Amino acid sequence: MKKAIYALSVFGVLSFTACQKYLDVEPRASISDKQTIYDKASAQTALTGVYAALANGGYYGTTFQSIGYLNGDNVQWTGSQSQVQEFINHNVSADNSTISGAWSAIYLAISRANHVIAKVPAVTDPLLSQAVKDQIVGQAYFIRGLAYFDLARTWGSVPLITKPTESATDNSGISRSPQNEVYALALSDLEKAEPLLTETTDRYKATRKTVWALKARYYLYRGDWANAESYATRLIADNTNYKLLKPFGSFFQNDARGTQESVFEIFYSASETNGHRGQWQPQQNGGTRQWAPNDALVALLNDPLIGGTRSALIAKDNQNRWYGNLYYRSPATDPSYVIRIAELYLIRAEARANQASAAATPADDKLGGAIADLNAVRDRSGLAGTPAVTKADVLLAIENERRVEFAFEPHRWFDLVRTGRASAVLNITDVRKYLMPIPNDQLLIDPALRPNNPGY
Amino acid sequence: MxxxxxxxxxxxxxxxxxxxxxxxxxxxxxxPIVNSTLHGQVIDQVSRKGIAGASVSIVGTTHSIQTDKDGRFNFVTGQKLPYTLTITYIGYETRQVTAKDETIEIELKESANQLNDVVVVAYGSQERRNVIGSVTKTSLEDVKSIPGGSFESQLQGKVAGVQITNNTGVPGETVNIRLRGANSINGNNNPLYVIDGVFISNSSLQTFDTGGKSTSPIADINPNDIESISVLKDAEATVLYGVRGANGVVIITTKRGKFGQKPKLDFNLSNGFAKAIKLWELATGPQHAELINENYINTGGTFATRPFRPVSEGGRGLPEEQQTYDRLSQVFRTAGLQNYDISVTGGNSGTKYYISAGYNKQESILAPISFDRASFKANFDQKLTNKITVGISNTLGRTYRNEGRAGDGPAGGLLQAALHTPTYLSPYNEQGVLVGRAGFDNVELLLKNYDINSTSLRYIGNLYGEAEILPGLRFRSSFGLDYTNYPESEYWNTFLISGSPNGLATSSIGQRTSLLNEQTLSYTFKVNTKHTFGILVGNTLQSDVNNTTSTRGTGFANNSYKLISSAAVTTGSQRWSRRNLAAFFTKLDYNFDGKYLLDFSLRSDGSSAFGKDKQWGYFPGVGAAWQLKEENFLRNVDFITDLKIRTSYGITGSQNGADDFSSLGLWSGGSSYQGSPGTAPQQIANPNLGWEQTTQFNTGFDLAVLKGRLSFTFDYYRKYTSDGIISSPLAATTGFNSYTKNEIEISNRGYELSINSTNIKGRDFTWSTSFNISGNKNKIEKLSAPVKFGSRDLIWNIQGSSLYSFYLYKELYVDPQTGNVVYDDYNKDGKITAADRQIYGSVWPKFFGGMGNNFAYKGIDLGVFFSFSYGNKVYNHNRFFGEAGGARDANRIIFASNVDRWQKPGDITNTPRPDGINNNNYKDDGSRWLEDGSFLRLRALTLGYTLPKSLTERIKLDRVRLSVIASNLFLITNYTGLDPESSASSSQNAQGIDLGTPPQPRSFQFGINVSL
Structure with missing residues (x-):
């Protein structure tokens, strides 16, 4: 008996120490966050992770983009989730799940970019040359700049996060900076990216040219017409790499991708799919047709004097209903378009027109140039030149051109907001609605974000 | 390694x-040396029939045998006559008699109460009289024919304190089971299940979306193999399960043979059918069209351009020209039910066994879903010597399911297609081709082309060895395995939305392996005959591994190619995780003269899921009971048969809220772009993640009066959970949505009352009643930010209210003048905004329970079993869609209930004027669709007839019983949907959202039960 008790107690002690090791179980699909970016390969995979965040369904994968086009006047809602209808009604609530999804997805991209920006420069790996480091960090800066630009134009005033999150207490409780400062950070990131990146052409990743294109858009939004024109010109002038393809459909139809039309598009593949098609395509094609072109847009696109070959954007299903056909591939490998050369033409057109005096005629350098740029885009869709001759008419023509040219791309809402025309065109009586609400759940989690934007 | x-x-x-x-x-x-031989028979004092399986032992020795089927036994022993025998048998009073001669007849008296009943408790069993904790023993006898698929589902209303909700009428699907409320937001709140000593998993391995339901792993087990179920509720009873005890423990004991029992063969057969009690009432085509027109005009459209105007004017035709197409009757059917069980029980002096096979096939009333289980059971016990026993339990089952998507999600949803498609829309398009409408599949195409199935192959086994080292000192060691292999496959061809345009196939294999090793050493001894002491020490090692591999293929040449190998594009993924658990435990108990009972338990658990310094948790518990009936002042009070008061206090835990690797800071791969591998932060570390602890106080009494014919058990408890594990939301600016931490505090308090009564006990006629009722009040005591549940954020968890509360805009009434809904302006700011949402009831009932009545007259027996629930709320999400006042146009059904809407000033109605979607009157999250889910249900009615012995003996059978079992014969409820228990959510915690869920059917089965 004594032996038994002795044996048992030995057993107890032995098994207790063994248990400590027994309780160390490591995952197989993940690694510890202690050692993350430490050599060339890990620096590159971390950057790929930043692109993946940009491509995420919450960001350019669908949700963020949908804010840009649902909020406009081209799309109707045919599904059941009413957060979509809130955009169409221009009465978005702070509870809207699209809003909170996009907000989180953008900060996710920023957070990943912060890791790259903070850690890659410190990596010591003989295989990781300064030139490669610059490429990696430059791209991270570009993506972060794009992210802050998107935050600024959608929400206005948001918190600025520039350091990676290393513990649960980091990067929360930071109050919101005014819209100006958010835009300033976006510009500063683009300025940092510009010298780090090389002047090459890559339609799926950021290069110095991609930075220029985004800067052109940035200056357009900020009303710096000269800079907008100048940066747009840099791309337009590069006509071996970038040109308006004819007919309109050639940049997306027949599984086209990475065409000369494209300045920056997000790459998707059978294993990294783009959720867009699911919302647009009808059931017969395996989609849900949650949203569809509204009657007004269908009329515009089918009008040979307005839509021209852009009627390729829509098609009819087996129940005689129209659906948007920009995202159609199966599997869902459609690119998400971020910047097309057509946009740079229209940016330059608008920037030039705005530099003309109110009384200018088409003979004026700037207004004439604006008309030429606008007509370049119209011509590509098989349309005659614009009849607009005055500055005001040209600006309106550009606005209308953008509506059909980017019918299913996220421009219409931001265009009308930045020009202050949203209230006139969309009948929005409360201009405070030009900015989206900070997601309600974020306000609850992080009191530093309060109060919400005025009007919510 | x-x-x-x-x-x-x-x-x-x-x-x-x-x-x-x-x-x-x-x-x-x-x-052994043979000194005497004793031939005896143990008989019932009243019926004078032999009692099979009674255990007969010689006092002062360990020699024990069991009576055979006629109650006979032969004692061949080294003892010389006379000697004293102790005879025990469950349900009878234990007796000691002195054997003087070589033959003896022993009469046993049926125990007046259940005090001698042996109850399975943690790591052992106890006589009911010695139980300190709150433990309820039950059997499935009168409910095991209810077509639910799993015994969990059948237990509804049987046990006080156990709330069971059958989320869908589909057999073998997950039920919601809550024992004394719920303690966790993150983790599942299901109790711990122990079958034959193996901790079995009860979370579904299903990876496919079947529209808000999931398969139940508990349904892998054949209810017919279950002997008894012990439900352990308070801390005293559950503390030996430590970190897994906080949600209660359900111990399932399967059938085993008896030593010295002649082989007994049982055969059960039942066949029957099930049908929905009622279906939804839908607006006709013309009514639907009229509402669309009305909404159109109310929202600013002109009469001339209303959608339903003559075709000649470019419209869809006048309302009265619309057809009505019935889709519901295409998917609902009269479902077939079949069940066959065969078992053999027996044993000789050293061996006992139970072997069985069962086959159960149940169609769901919702075509084409079905459940098909084949199961085997083999339990063996072998005495190596008088002191050493080894044994094995084996459960092997194959559950095949034809699956279907019921409620949520557009593609492939049966009830989306059949219920949510407007009735006026033809299933054919203008070219005469079958088409899906309103974004849903075409019902006919769906039924013809559905192809989703899953198979659960499960083995649960336990090998044990037990030795009595000294009298009272026992050592037991066991090895257990719970293994499930769960292949699923689905194929969507091009006729279906999911398969458009080129077909889609998915195949997934999940595996779960749980290995278990336990040792216990127990010692019981007496000092001075009055002091009984017990000591138990033990340890547990358990390792659970989950892995899933899945593949997906799209792009099939045509609909004849169905395997992923023929797809143009294939993708795959894999998951793996493991959790190890180590534990040591001990229990000390003391019993003074059967009057004062006291015990203390302690378990120490270590889990790999927690932060390095927090892996070990310590769970103590104490219990005390006072057997008042044994005191002098009550001993002679004849009216009272038994009175015991009990109380206990202890701490148990839960680790369900933590994932296997929740405490670690991780980066993961998978964030690829352009085909290049990418890495990204996955979760932020929480090295302080530790146990969720529930402190529970319980007090209660057991009272039996009138010679035990009327007995009461009452318990009151308070539970307080602290350090509750939660996926705590992080500001999105951190780049994370949440991290797992110990934060929340939740309290539950409630009562349980069970009453058992033998109302009439005559020679030929008996009538007994059992009744139980429980109430639980649940409150979130501490939670920093609200946590939402389920789709559309209807259910919120907010500090100060109950878990799973509905958070809605409270609708007051429809203004008879304007036809508009008047909302409660909660914050009195003059407008209705998100800030006006408020807690408006919860999924918790105020009380719930069950009542059974059993009658027996000669060979006829009748059982009537009811279950009830009062005060729980259900969000009728079907009405939310079906009463959109025409605003959803051709995209959703309109219910008949929407037709009675406000049309002109003065109309008094609860259904407002159609004014568009998510405008004032048809706002999301309005309280109008929140309904009272109280119900009283006739769960089961069983009528049986046992053929007279004289007849059965003539045909050489032991027993023949014919029966008719009806389930769900009626349902009394104010709920306007089909079934107040319906809930469409595959989350184990969300409840009370009824969306496209098939109701529990009414069923009738005819059974025959033969023993020989």
Whole structure:
């Protein structure tokens, strides 16, 4: 008996120490966050992770983009989730799940970019040359700049996060900076990216040219017409790499991708799919047709004097209903378009027109140039030149051109907001609605974000 | 690998240790000397029939045998006559008699109460009289024919304190089971299940979306193999399960043979059918069209351009020209039910066994879903010597399911297609081709082309060895395995939305392996006959591994190619995780003269899921009971048969809220772009993640009066959970949505009352009633930010209210003048904004329970079993869609209930004027669709007839019983949907959202039960 008790107690002690090791179980699909970016390969995979965040369904994968086009006047809602209808009604609530999804997805991209920006420069790996480091960090800066630009134009005033999150207490409780400062950070990131990146052409990743294109858009939004024109010109002038393809459909139809039309598009593949098609395509094609072109847009696109070959954007299903056909591939490998050369033409057109005096005629350098740029885009869709001759008419023509040219791309809402025309065109009586609400759940989690934007 | 070896070493060591301890006793076993032979029979005092399986032992020895089927036994022993025998049998009073001669007849008296009943408790069993904790023993006898698929589902209303909600009428699907409320937001709140000593998993391995339901792993087990179920509720009873005890423990004991029992063969057959009690009432085509027109005009459209105007004017035709197409009757059917069980029980002096096979096939009333289970069971126990027993339990089952998507999600949803498609829309398009409408599949195409199935192959086994080292000192070691292999496959061809345009196939194989090793050493001894002491020590090692591999293919040449190998594009993924658990436990108990009972337990658990410094948790518990009936002042009070008061206090835990690797800071791969591998932060570390602890106080009494014919058990409890594990939301600016931490505090308090009564006990006629009722109040005491549940954010968890509360805009009434809904302006700011949402009831009932009445007259028996629930709320999400006042146009159904809407000033109605979607009157999250889910249900009615013995003996059968079982014969409820228990959510915690869920059917079955 004594032996038994002795044996048992030995057993107890032995098994207790063994248990400590027994309780160390490591995952197989993940690694510890202690050692993350430490050599060339890990620096590159971390950057790929930043692109993946940009491509995420919450960001350019669908949700963020949908804010840009649902909020406009081209799309109707045919599904059941009413957060979509809130955009169409221009009465978005702070509870809207699209809003909170996009907000989180953008900060996710920023957070990943912060890791790259903070850690890659410190990596010591003989295989990781300064030139490669610059490429990696430059791209991270570009993506972060794009992210802050998107935050600024959608929400206005948001918190600025520039350091990676290393513990649960980091990067929360930071109050919101005014819209100006958010835009300033976006510009500063683009300025940092510009010298780090090389002047090459890559339609799926950021290069110095991609930075220029985004800067052109940035200056357009900020009303710096000269800079907008100048940066747009840099791309337009590069006509071996970038040109308006004819007919309109050639940049997306027949599984086209990475065409000369494209300045920056997000790459998707059978294993990294783009959720867009699911919302647009009808059931017969395996989609849900949650949203569809509204009657007004269908009329515009089918009008040979307005839509021209852009009627390729829509098609009819087996129940005689129209659906948007920009995202159609199966599997869902459609690119998400971020910047097309057509946009740079229209940016330059608008920037030039705005530099003309109110009384200018088409003979004026700037207004004439604006008309030429606008007509370049119209011509590509098989349309005659614009009849607009005055500055005001040209600006309106550009606005209308953008509506059909980017019918299913996220421009219409931001265009009308930045020009202050949203209230006139969309009948929005409360201009405070030009900015989206900070997601309600974020306000609850992080009191530093309060109060919400005025009007919510 | 090193860890594997470590574990293996512990195991090997344990076995060797066991053998060392046991060996001397094996070696010491000698050839017995025969000094006397006793022939006896144990009979029932009243019926004078033999009692099979009674255990007869000689006092002062360990020699024990069991009576055969006629109650006879033969004692061949080294003892010389006379000697004293102790005879025990469940349900009878234990008796001691002195055997003087070689033959003896012993009468046993049926125990007046259940005090001698043996109750399975944690790591052992106890006589009911010695139980301190709150433990309820139950059997499935009168409910096991209810077509639910799993015994969980059948237990509804049987046990006080156990709330069971059958989320869908589909057999074999997950039910919601809550024992004394719920303690966790994150983790599942299901109790711990122990079958034959194996901790079995009860979370579904399903990976496919079947529209808000999931398969139940508990349904892998054949209810017919279950002997009894012990439900352990308070801390005293559950503390030996430590970190897994906080949600209560359900111990399932399967059937085993008896030593010395002649083989007994049982055969059960039942066949029947099930049908929905009612279906939804839908607006006709013309009514639907009229509402669309009305909404159109109310929202600013002109009469001239209303959608339903003559075709000649470019419209869809006048409302009265619309057809009505019935889709519901295409998917609902009269479902077939079949069940066959065969079992053999028996044993000789050293061996006992139970072997069985069962086959159960149930169609769901919702075509084409069905459930098909084949199961085998083999339990063996072998005495190696008088002191050493080894045994094995084996459960093997194959559950095949034809699956279907019921409620949520557009593609492939049966009730989306059949219920949510407007009735006026033809299933054919203008070209005469079958088309899906309103974004849903075409019902006919769906039924013809549905192809989703899953198979659950499960083995649950336990091998044990038990040795009595000294009288009262027992050592037991066991090895358990719970293994599930769960292949699923689905194929969507091009006729279906999911398969458009080129077909889609998915195949997934999930595997779960749980390995278990436990040792216990127990010692019971008496001092001075009045003081009984017990000591138990033990340890547990458990390792759970989950892995899933899945593949997906799209782009099939045509609909004849169905395997992923023929797809143009294939993708795959894999998951793996493991959790290890180690534990040591001890229990000390003391019993003074049967009057004062006291025990203390302690368990120490270590889990790999927690932060390095927080892996070990300690769970103590104490219990005390006072058997007042044994005191002098009550001993002679005849009216009272039994009175015991009990109380307990202790801490148990839960680790369900933490994922296997929740405490670690991780980066993961998978964030690829352009085909290049990418890495990204996955979760932020929480090295302080530790146990969720629930402190529970319980007090209660057991009272039996009138010679035990009327008995009461009452318990009151308070539970307080602290350090509750939650996926705590992080500001999105951190780049994370949440991290897992100990934060929340939740309290539950409630009562349970069970009453058992033998109302009439005559020679030919008996009538007994059992009744139980429980109430629980649940409150979130601490939670920093609200946590939402389920789709559309209807259910919120907010500090100060109950878990799973509905958070809605409260609708007051429809203004008879304007037809508009008037909302409660909660914050009194003059407008209705998100800030006006408020807690408006919860999924918790105020009380719930069950009542059974059993009648027996000669060979006829009748059982009537009711269950009830009062005060729980259900969000009728079907109405939310079906009463959109025409605003959803051709995209959703309109219910008949929407037709009675406000049309002109003065109309008094609850259904407002159609004014568009998510405008004032048809706002999301309005309280109008929140309904009272109280119900009283006739769960089961069983009428049986046992053929007279004289007849059955003539045909050489032991027993023949014919029966009719009806379930769900009626349902009394104010709920306007089909079934107030319906809930469309595959989350184990969300409840109370009824969306496209098939109701529990009414069923009738005819059964025959033969024993020989």
């Amino acid at each position: 090193q860890k594997y070896n470590q574990l293996k070493r512990i195991r090997v060591f344990t076995w060797i240790l066991g053998l060392i301890i046991i060996f001397p006793f094996i070696a010491g076993a000698q050839q």
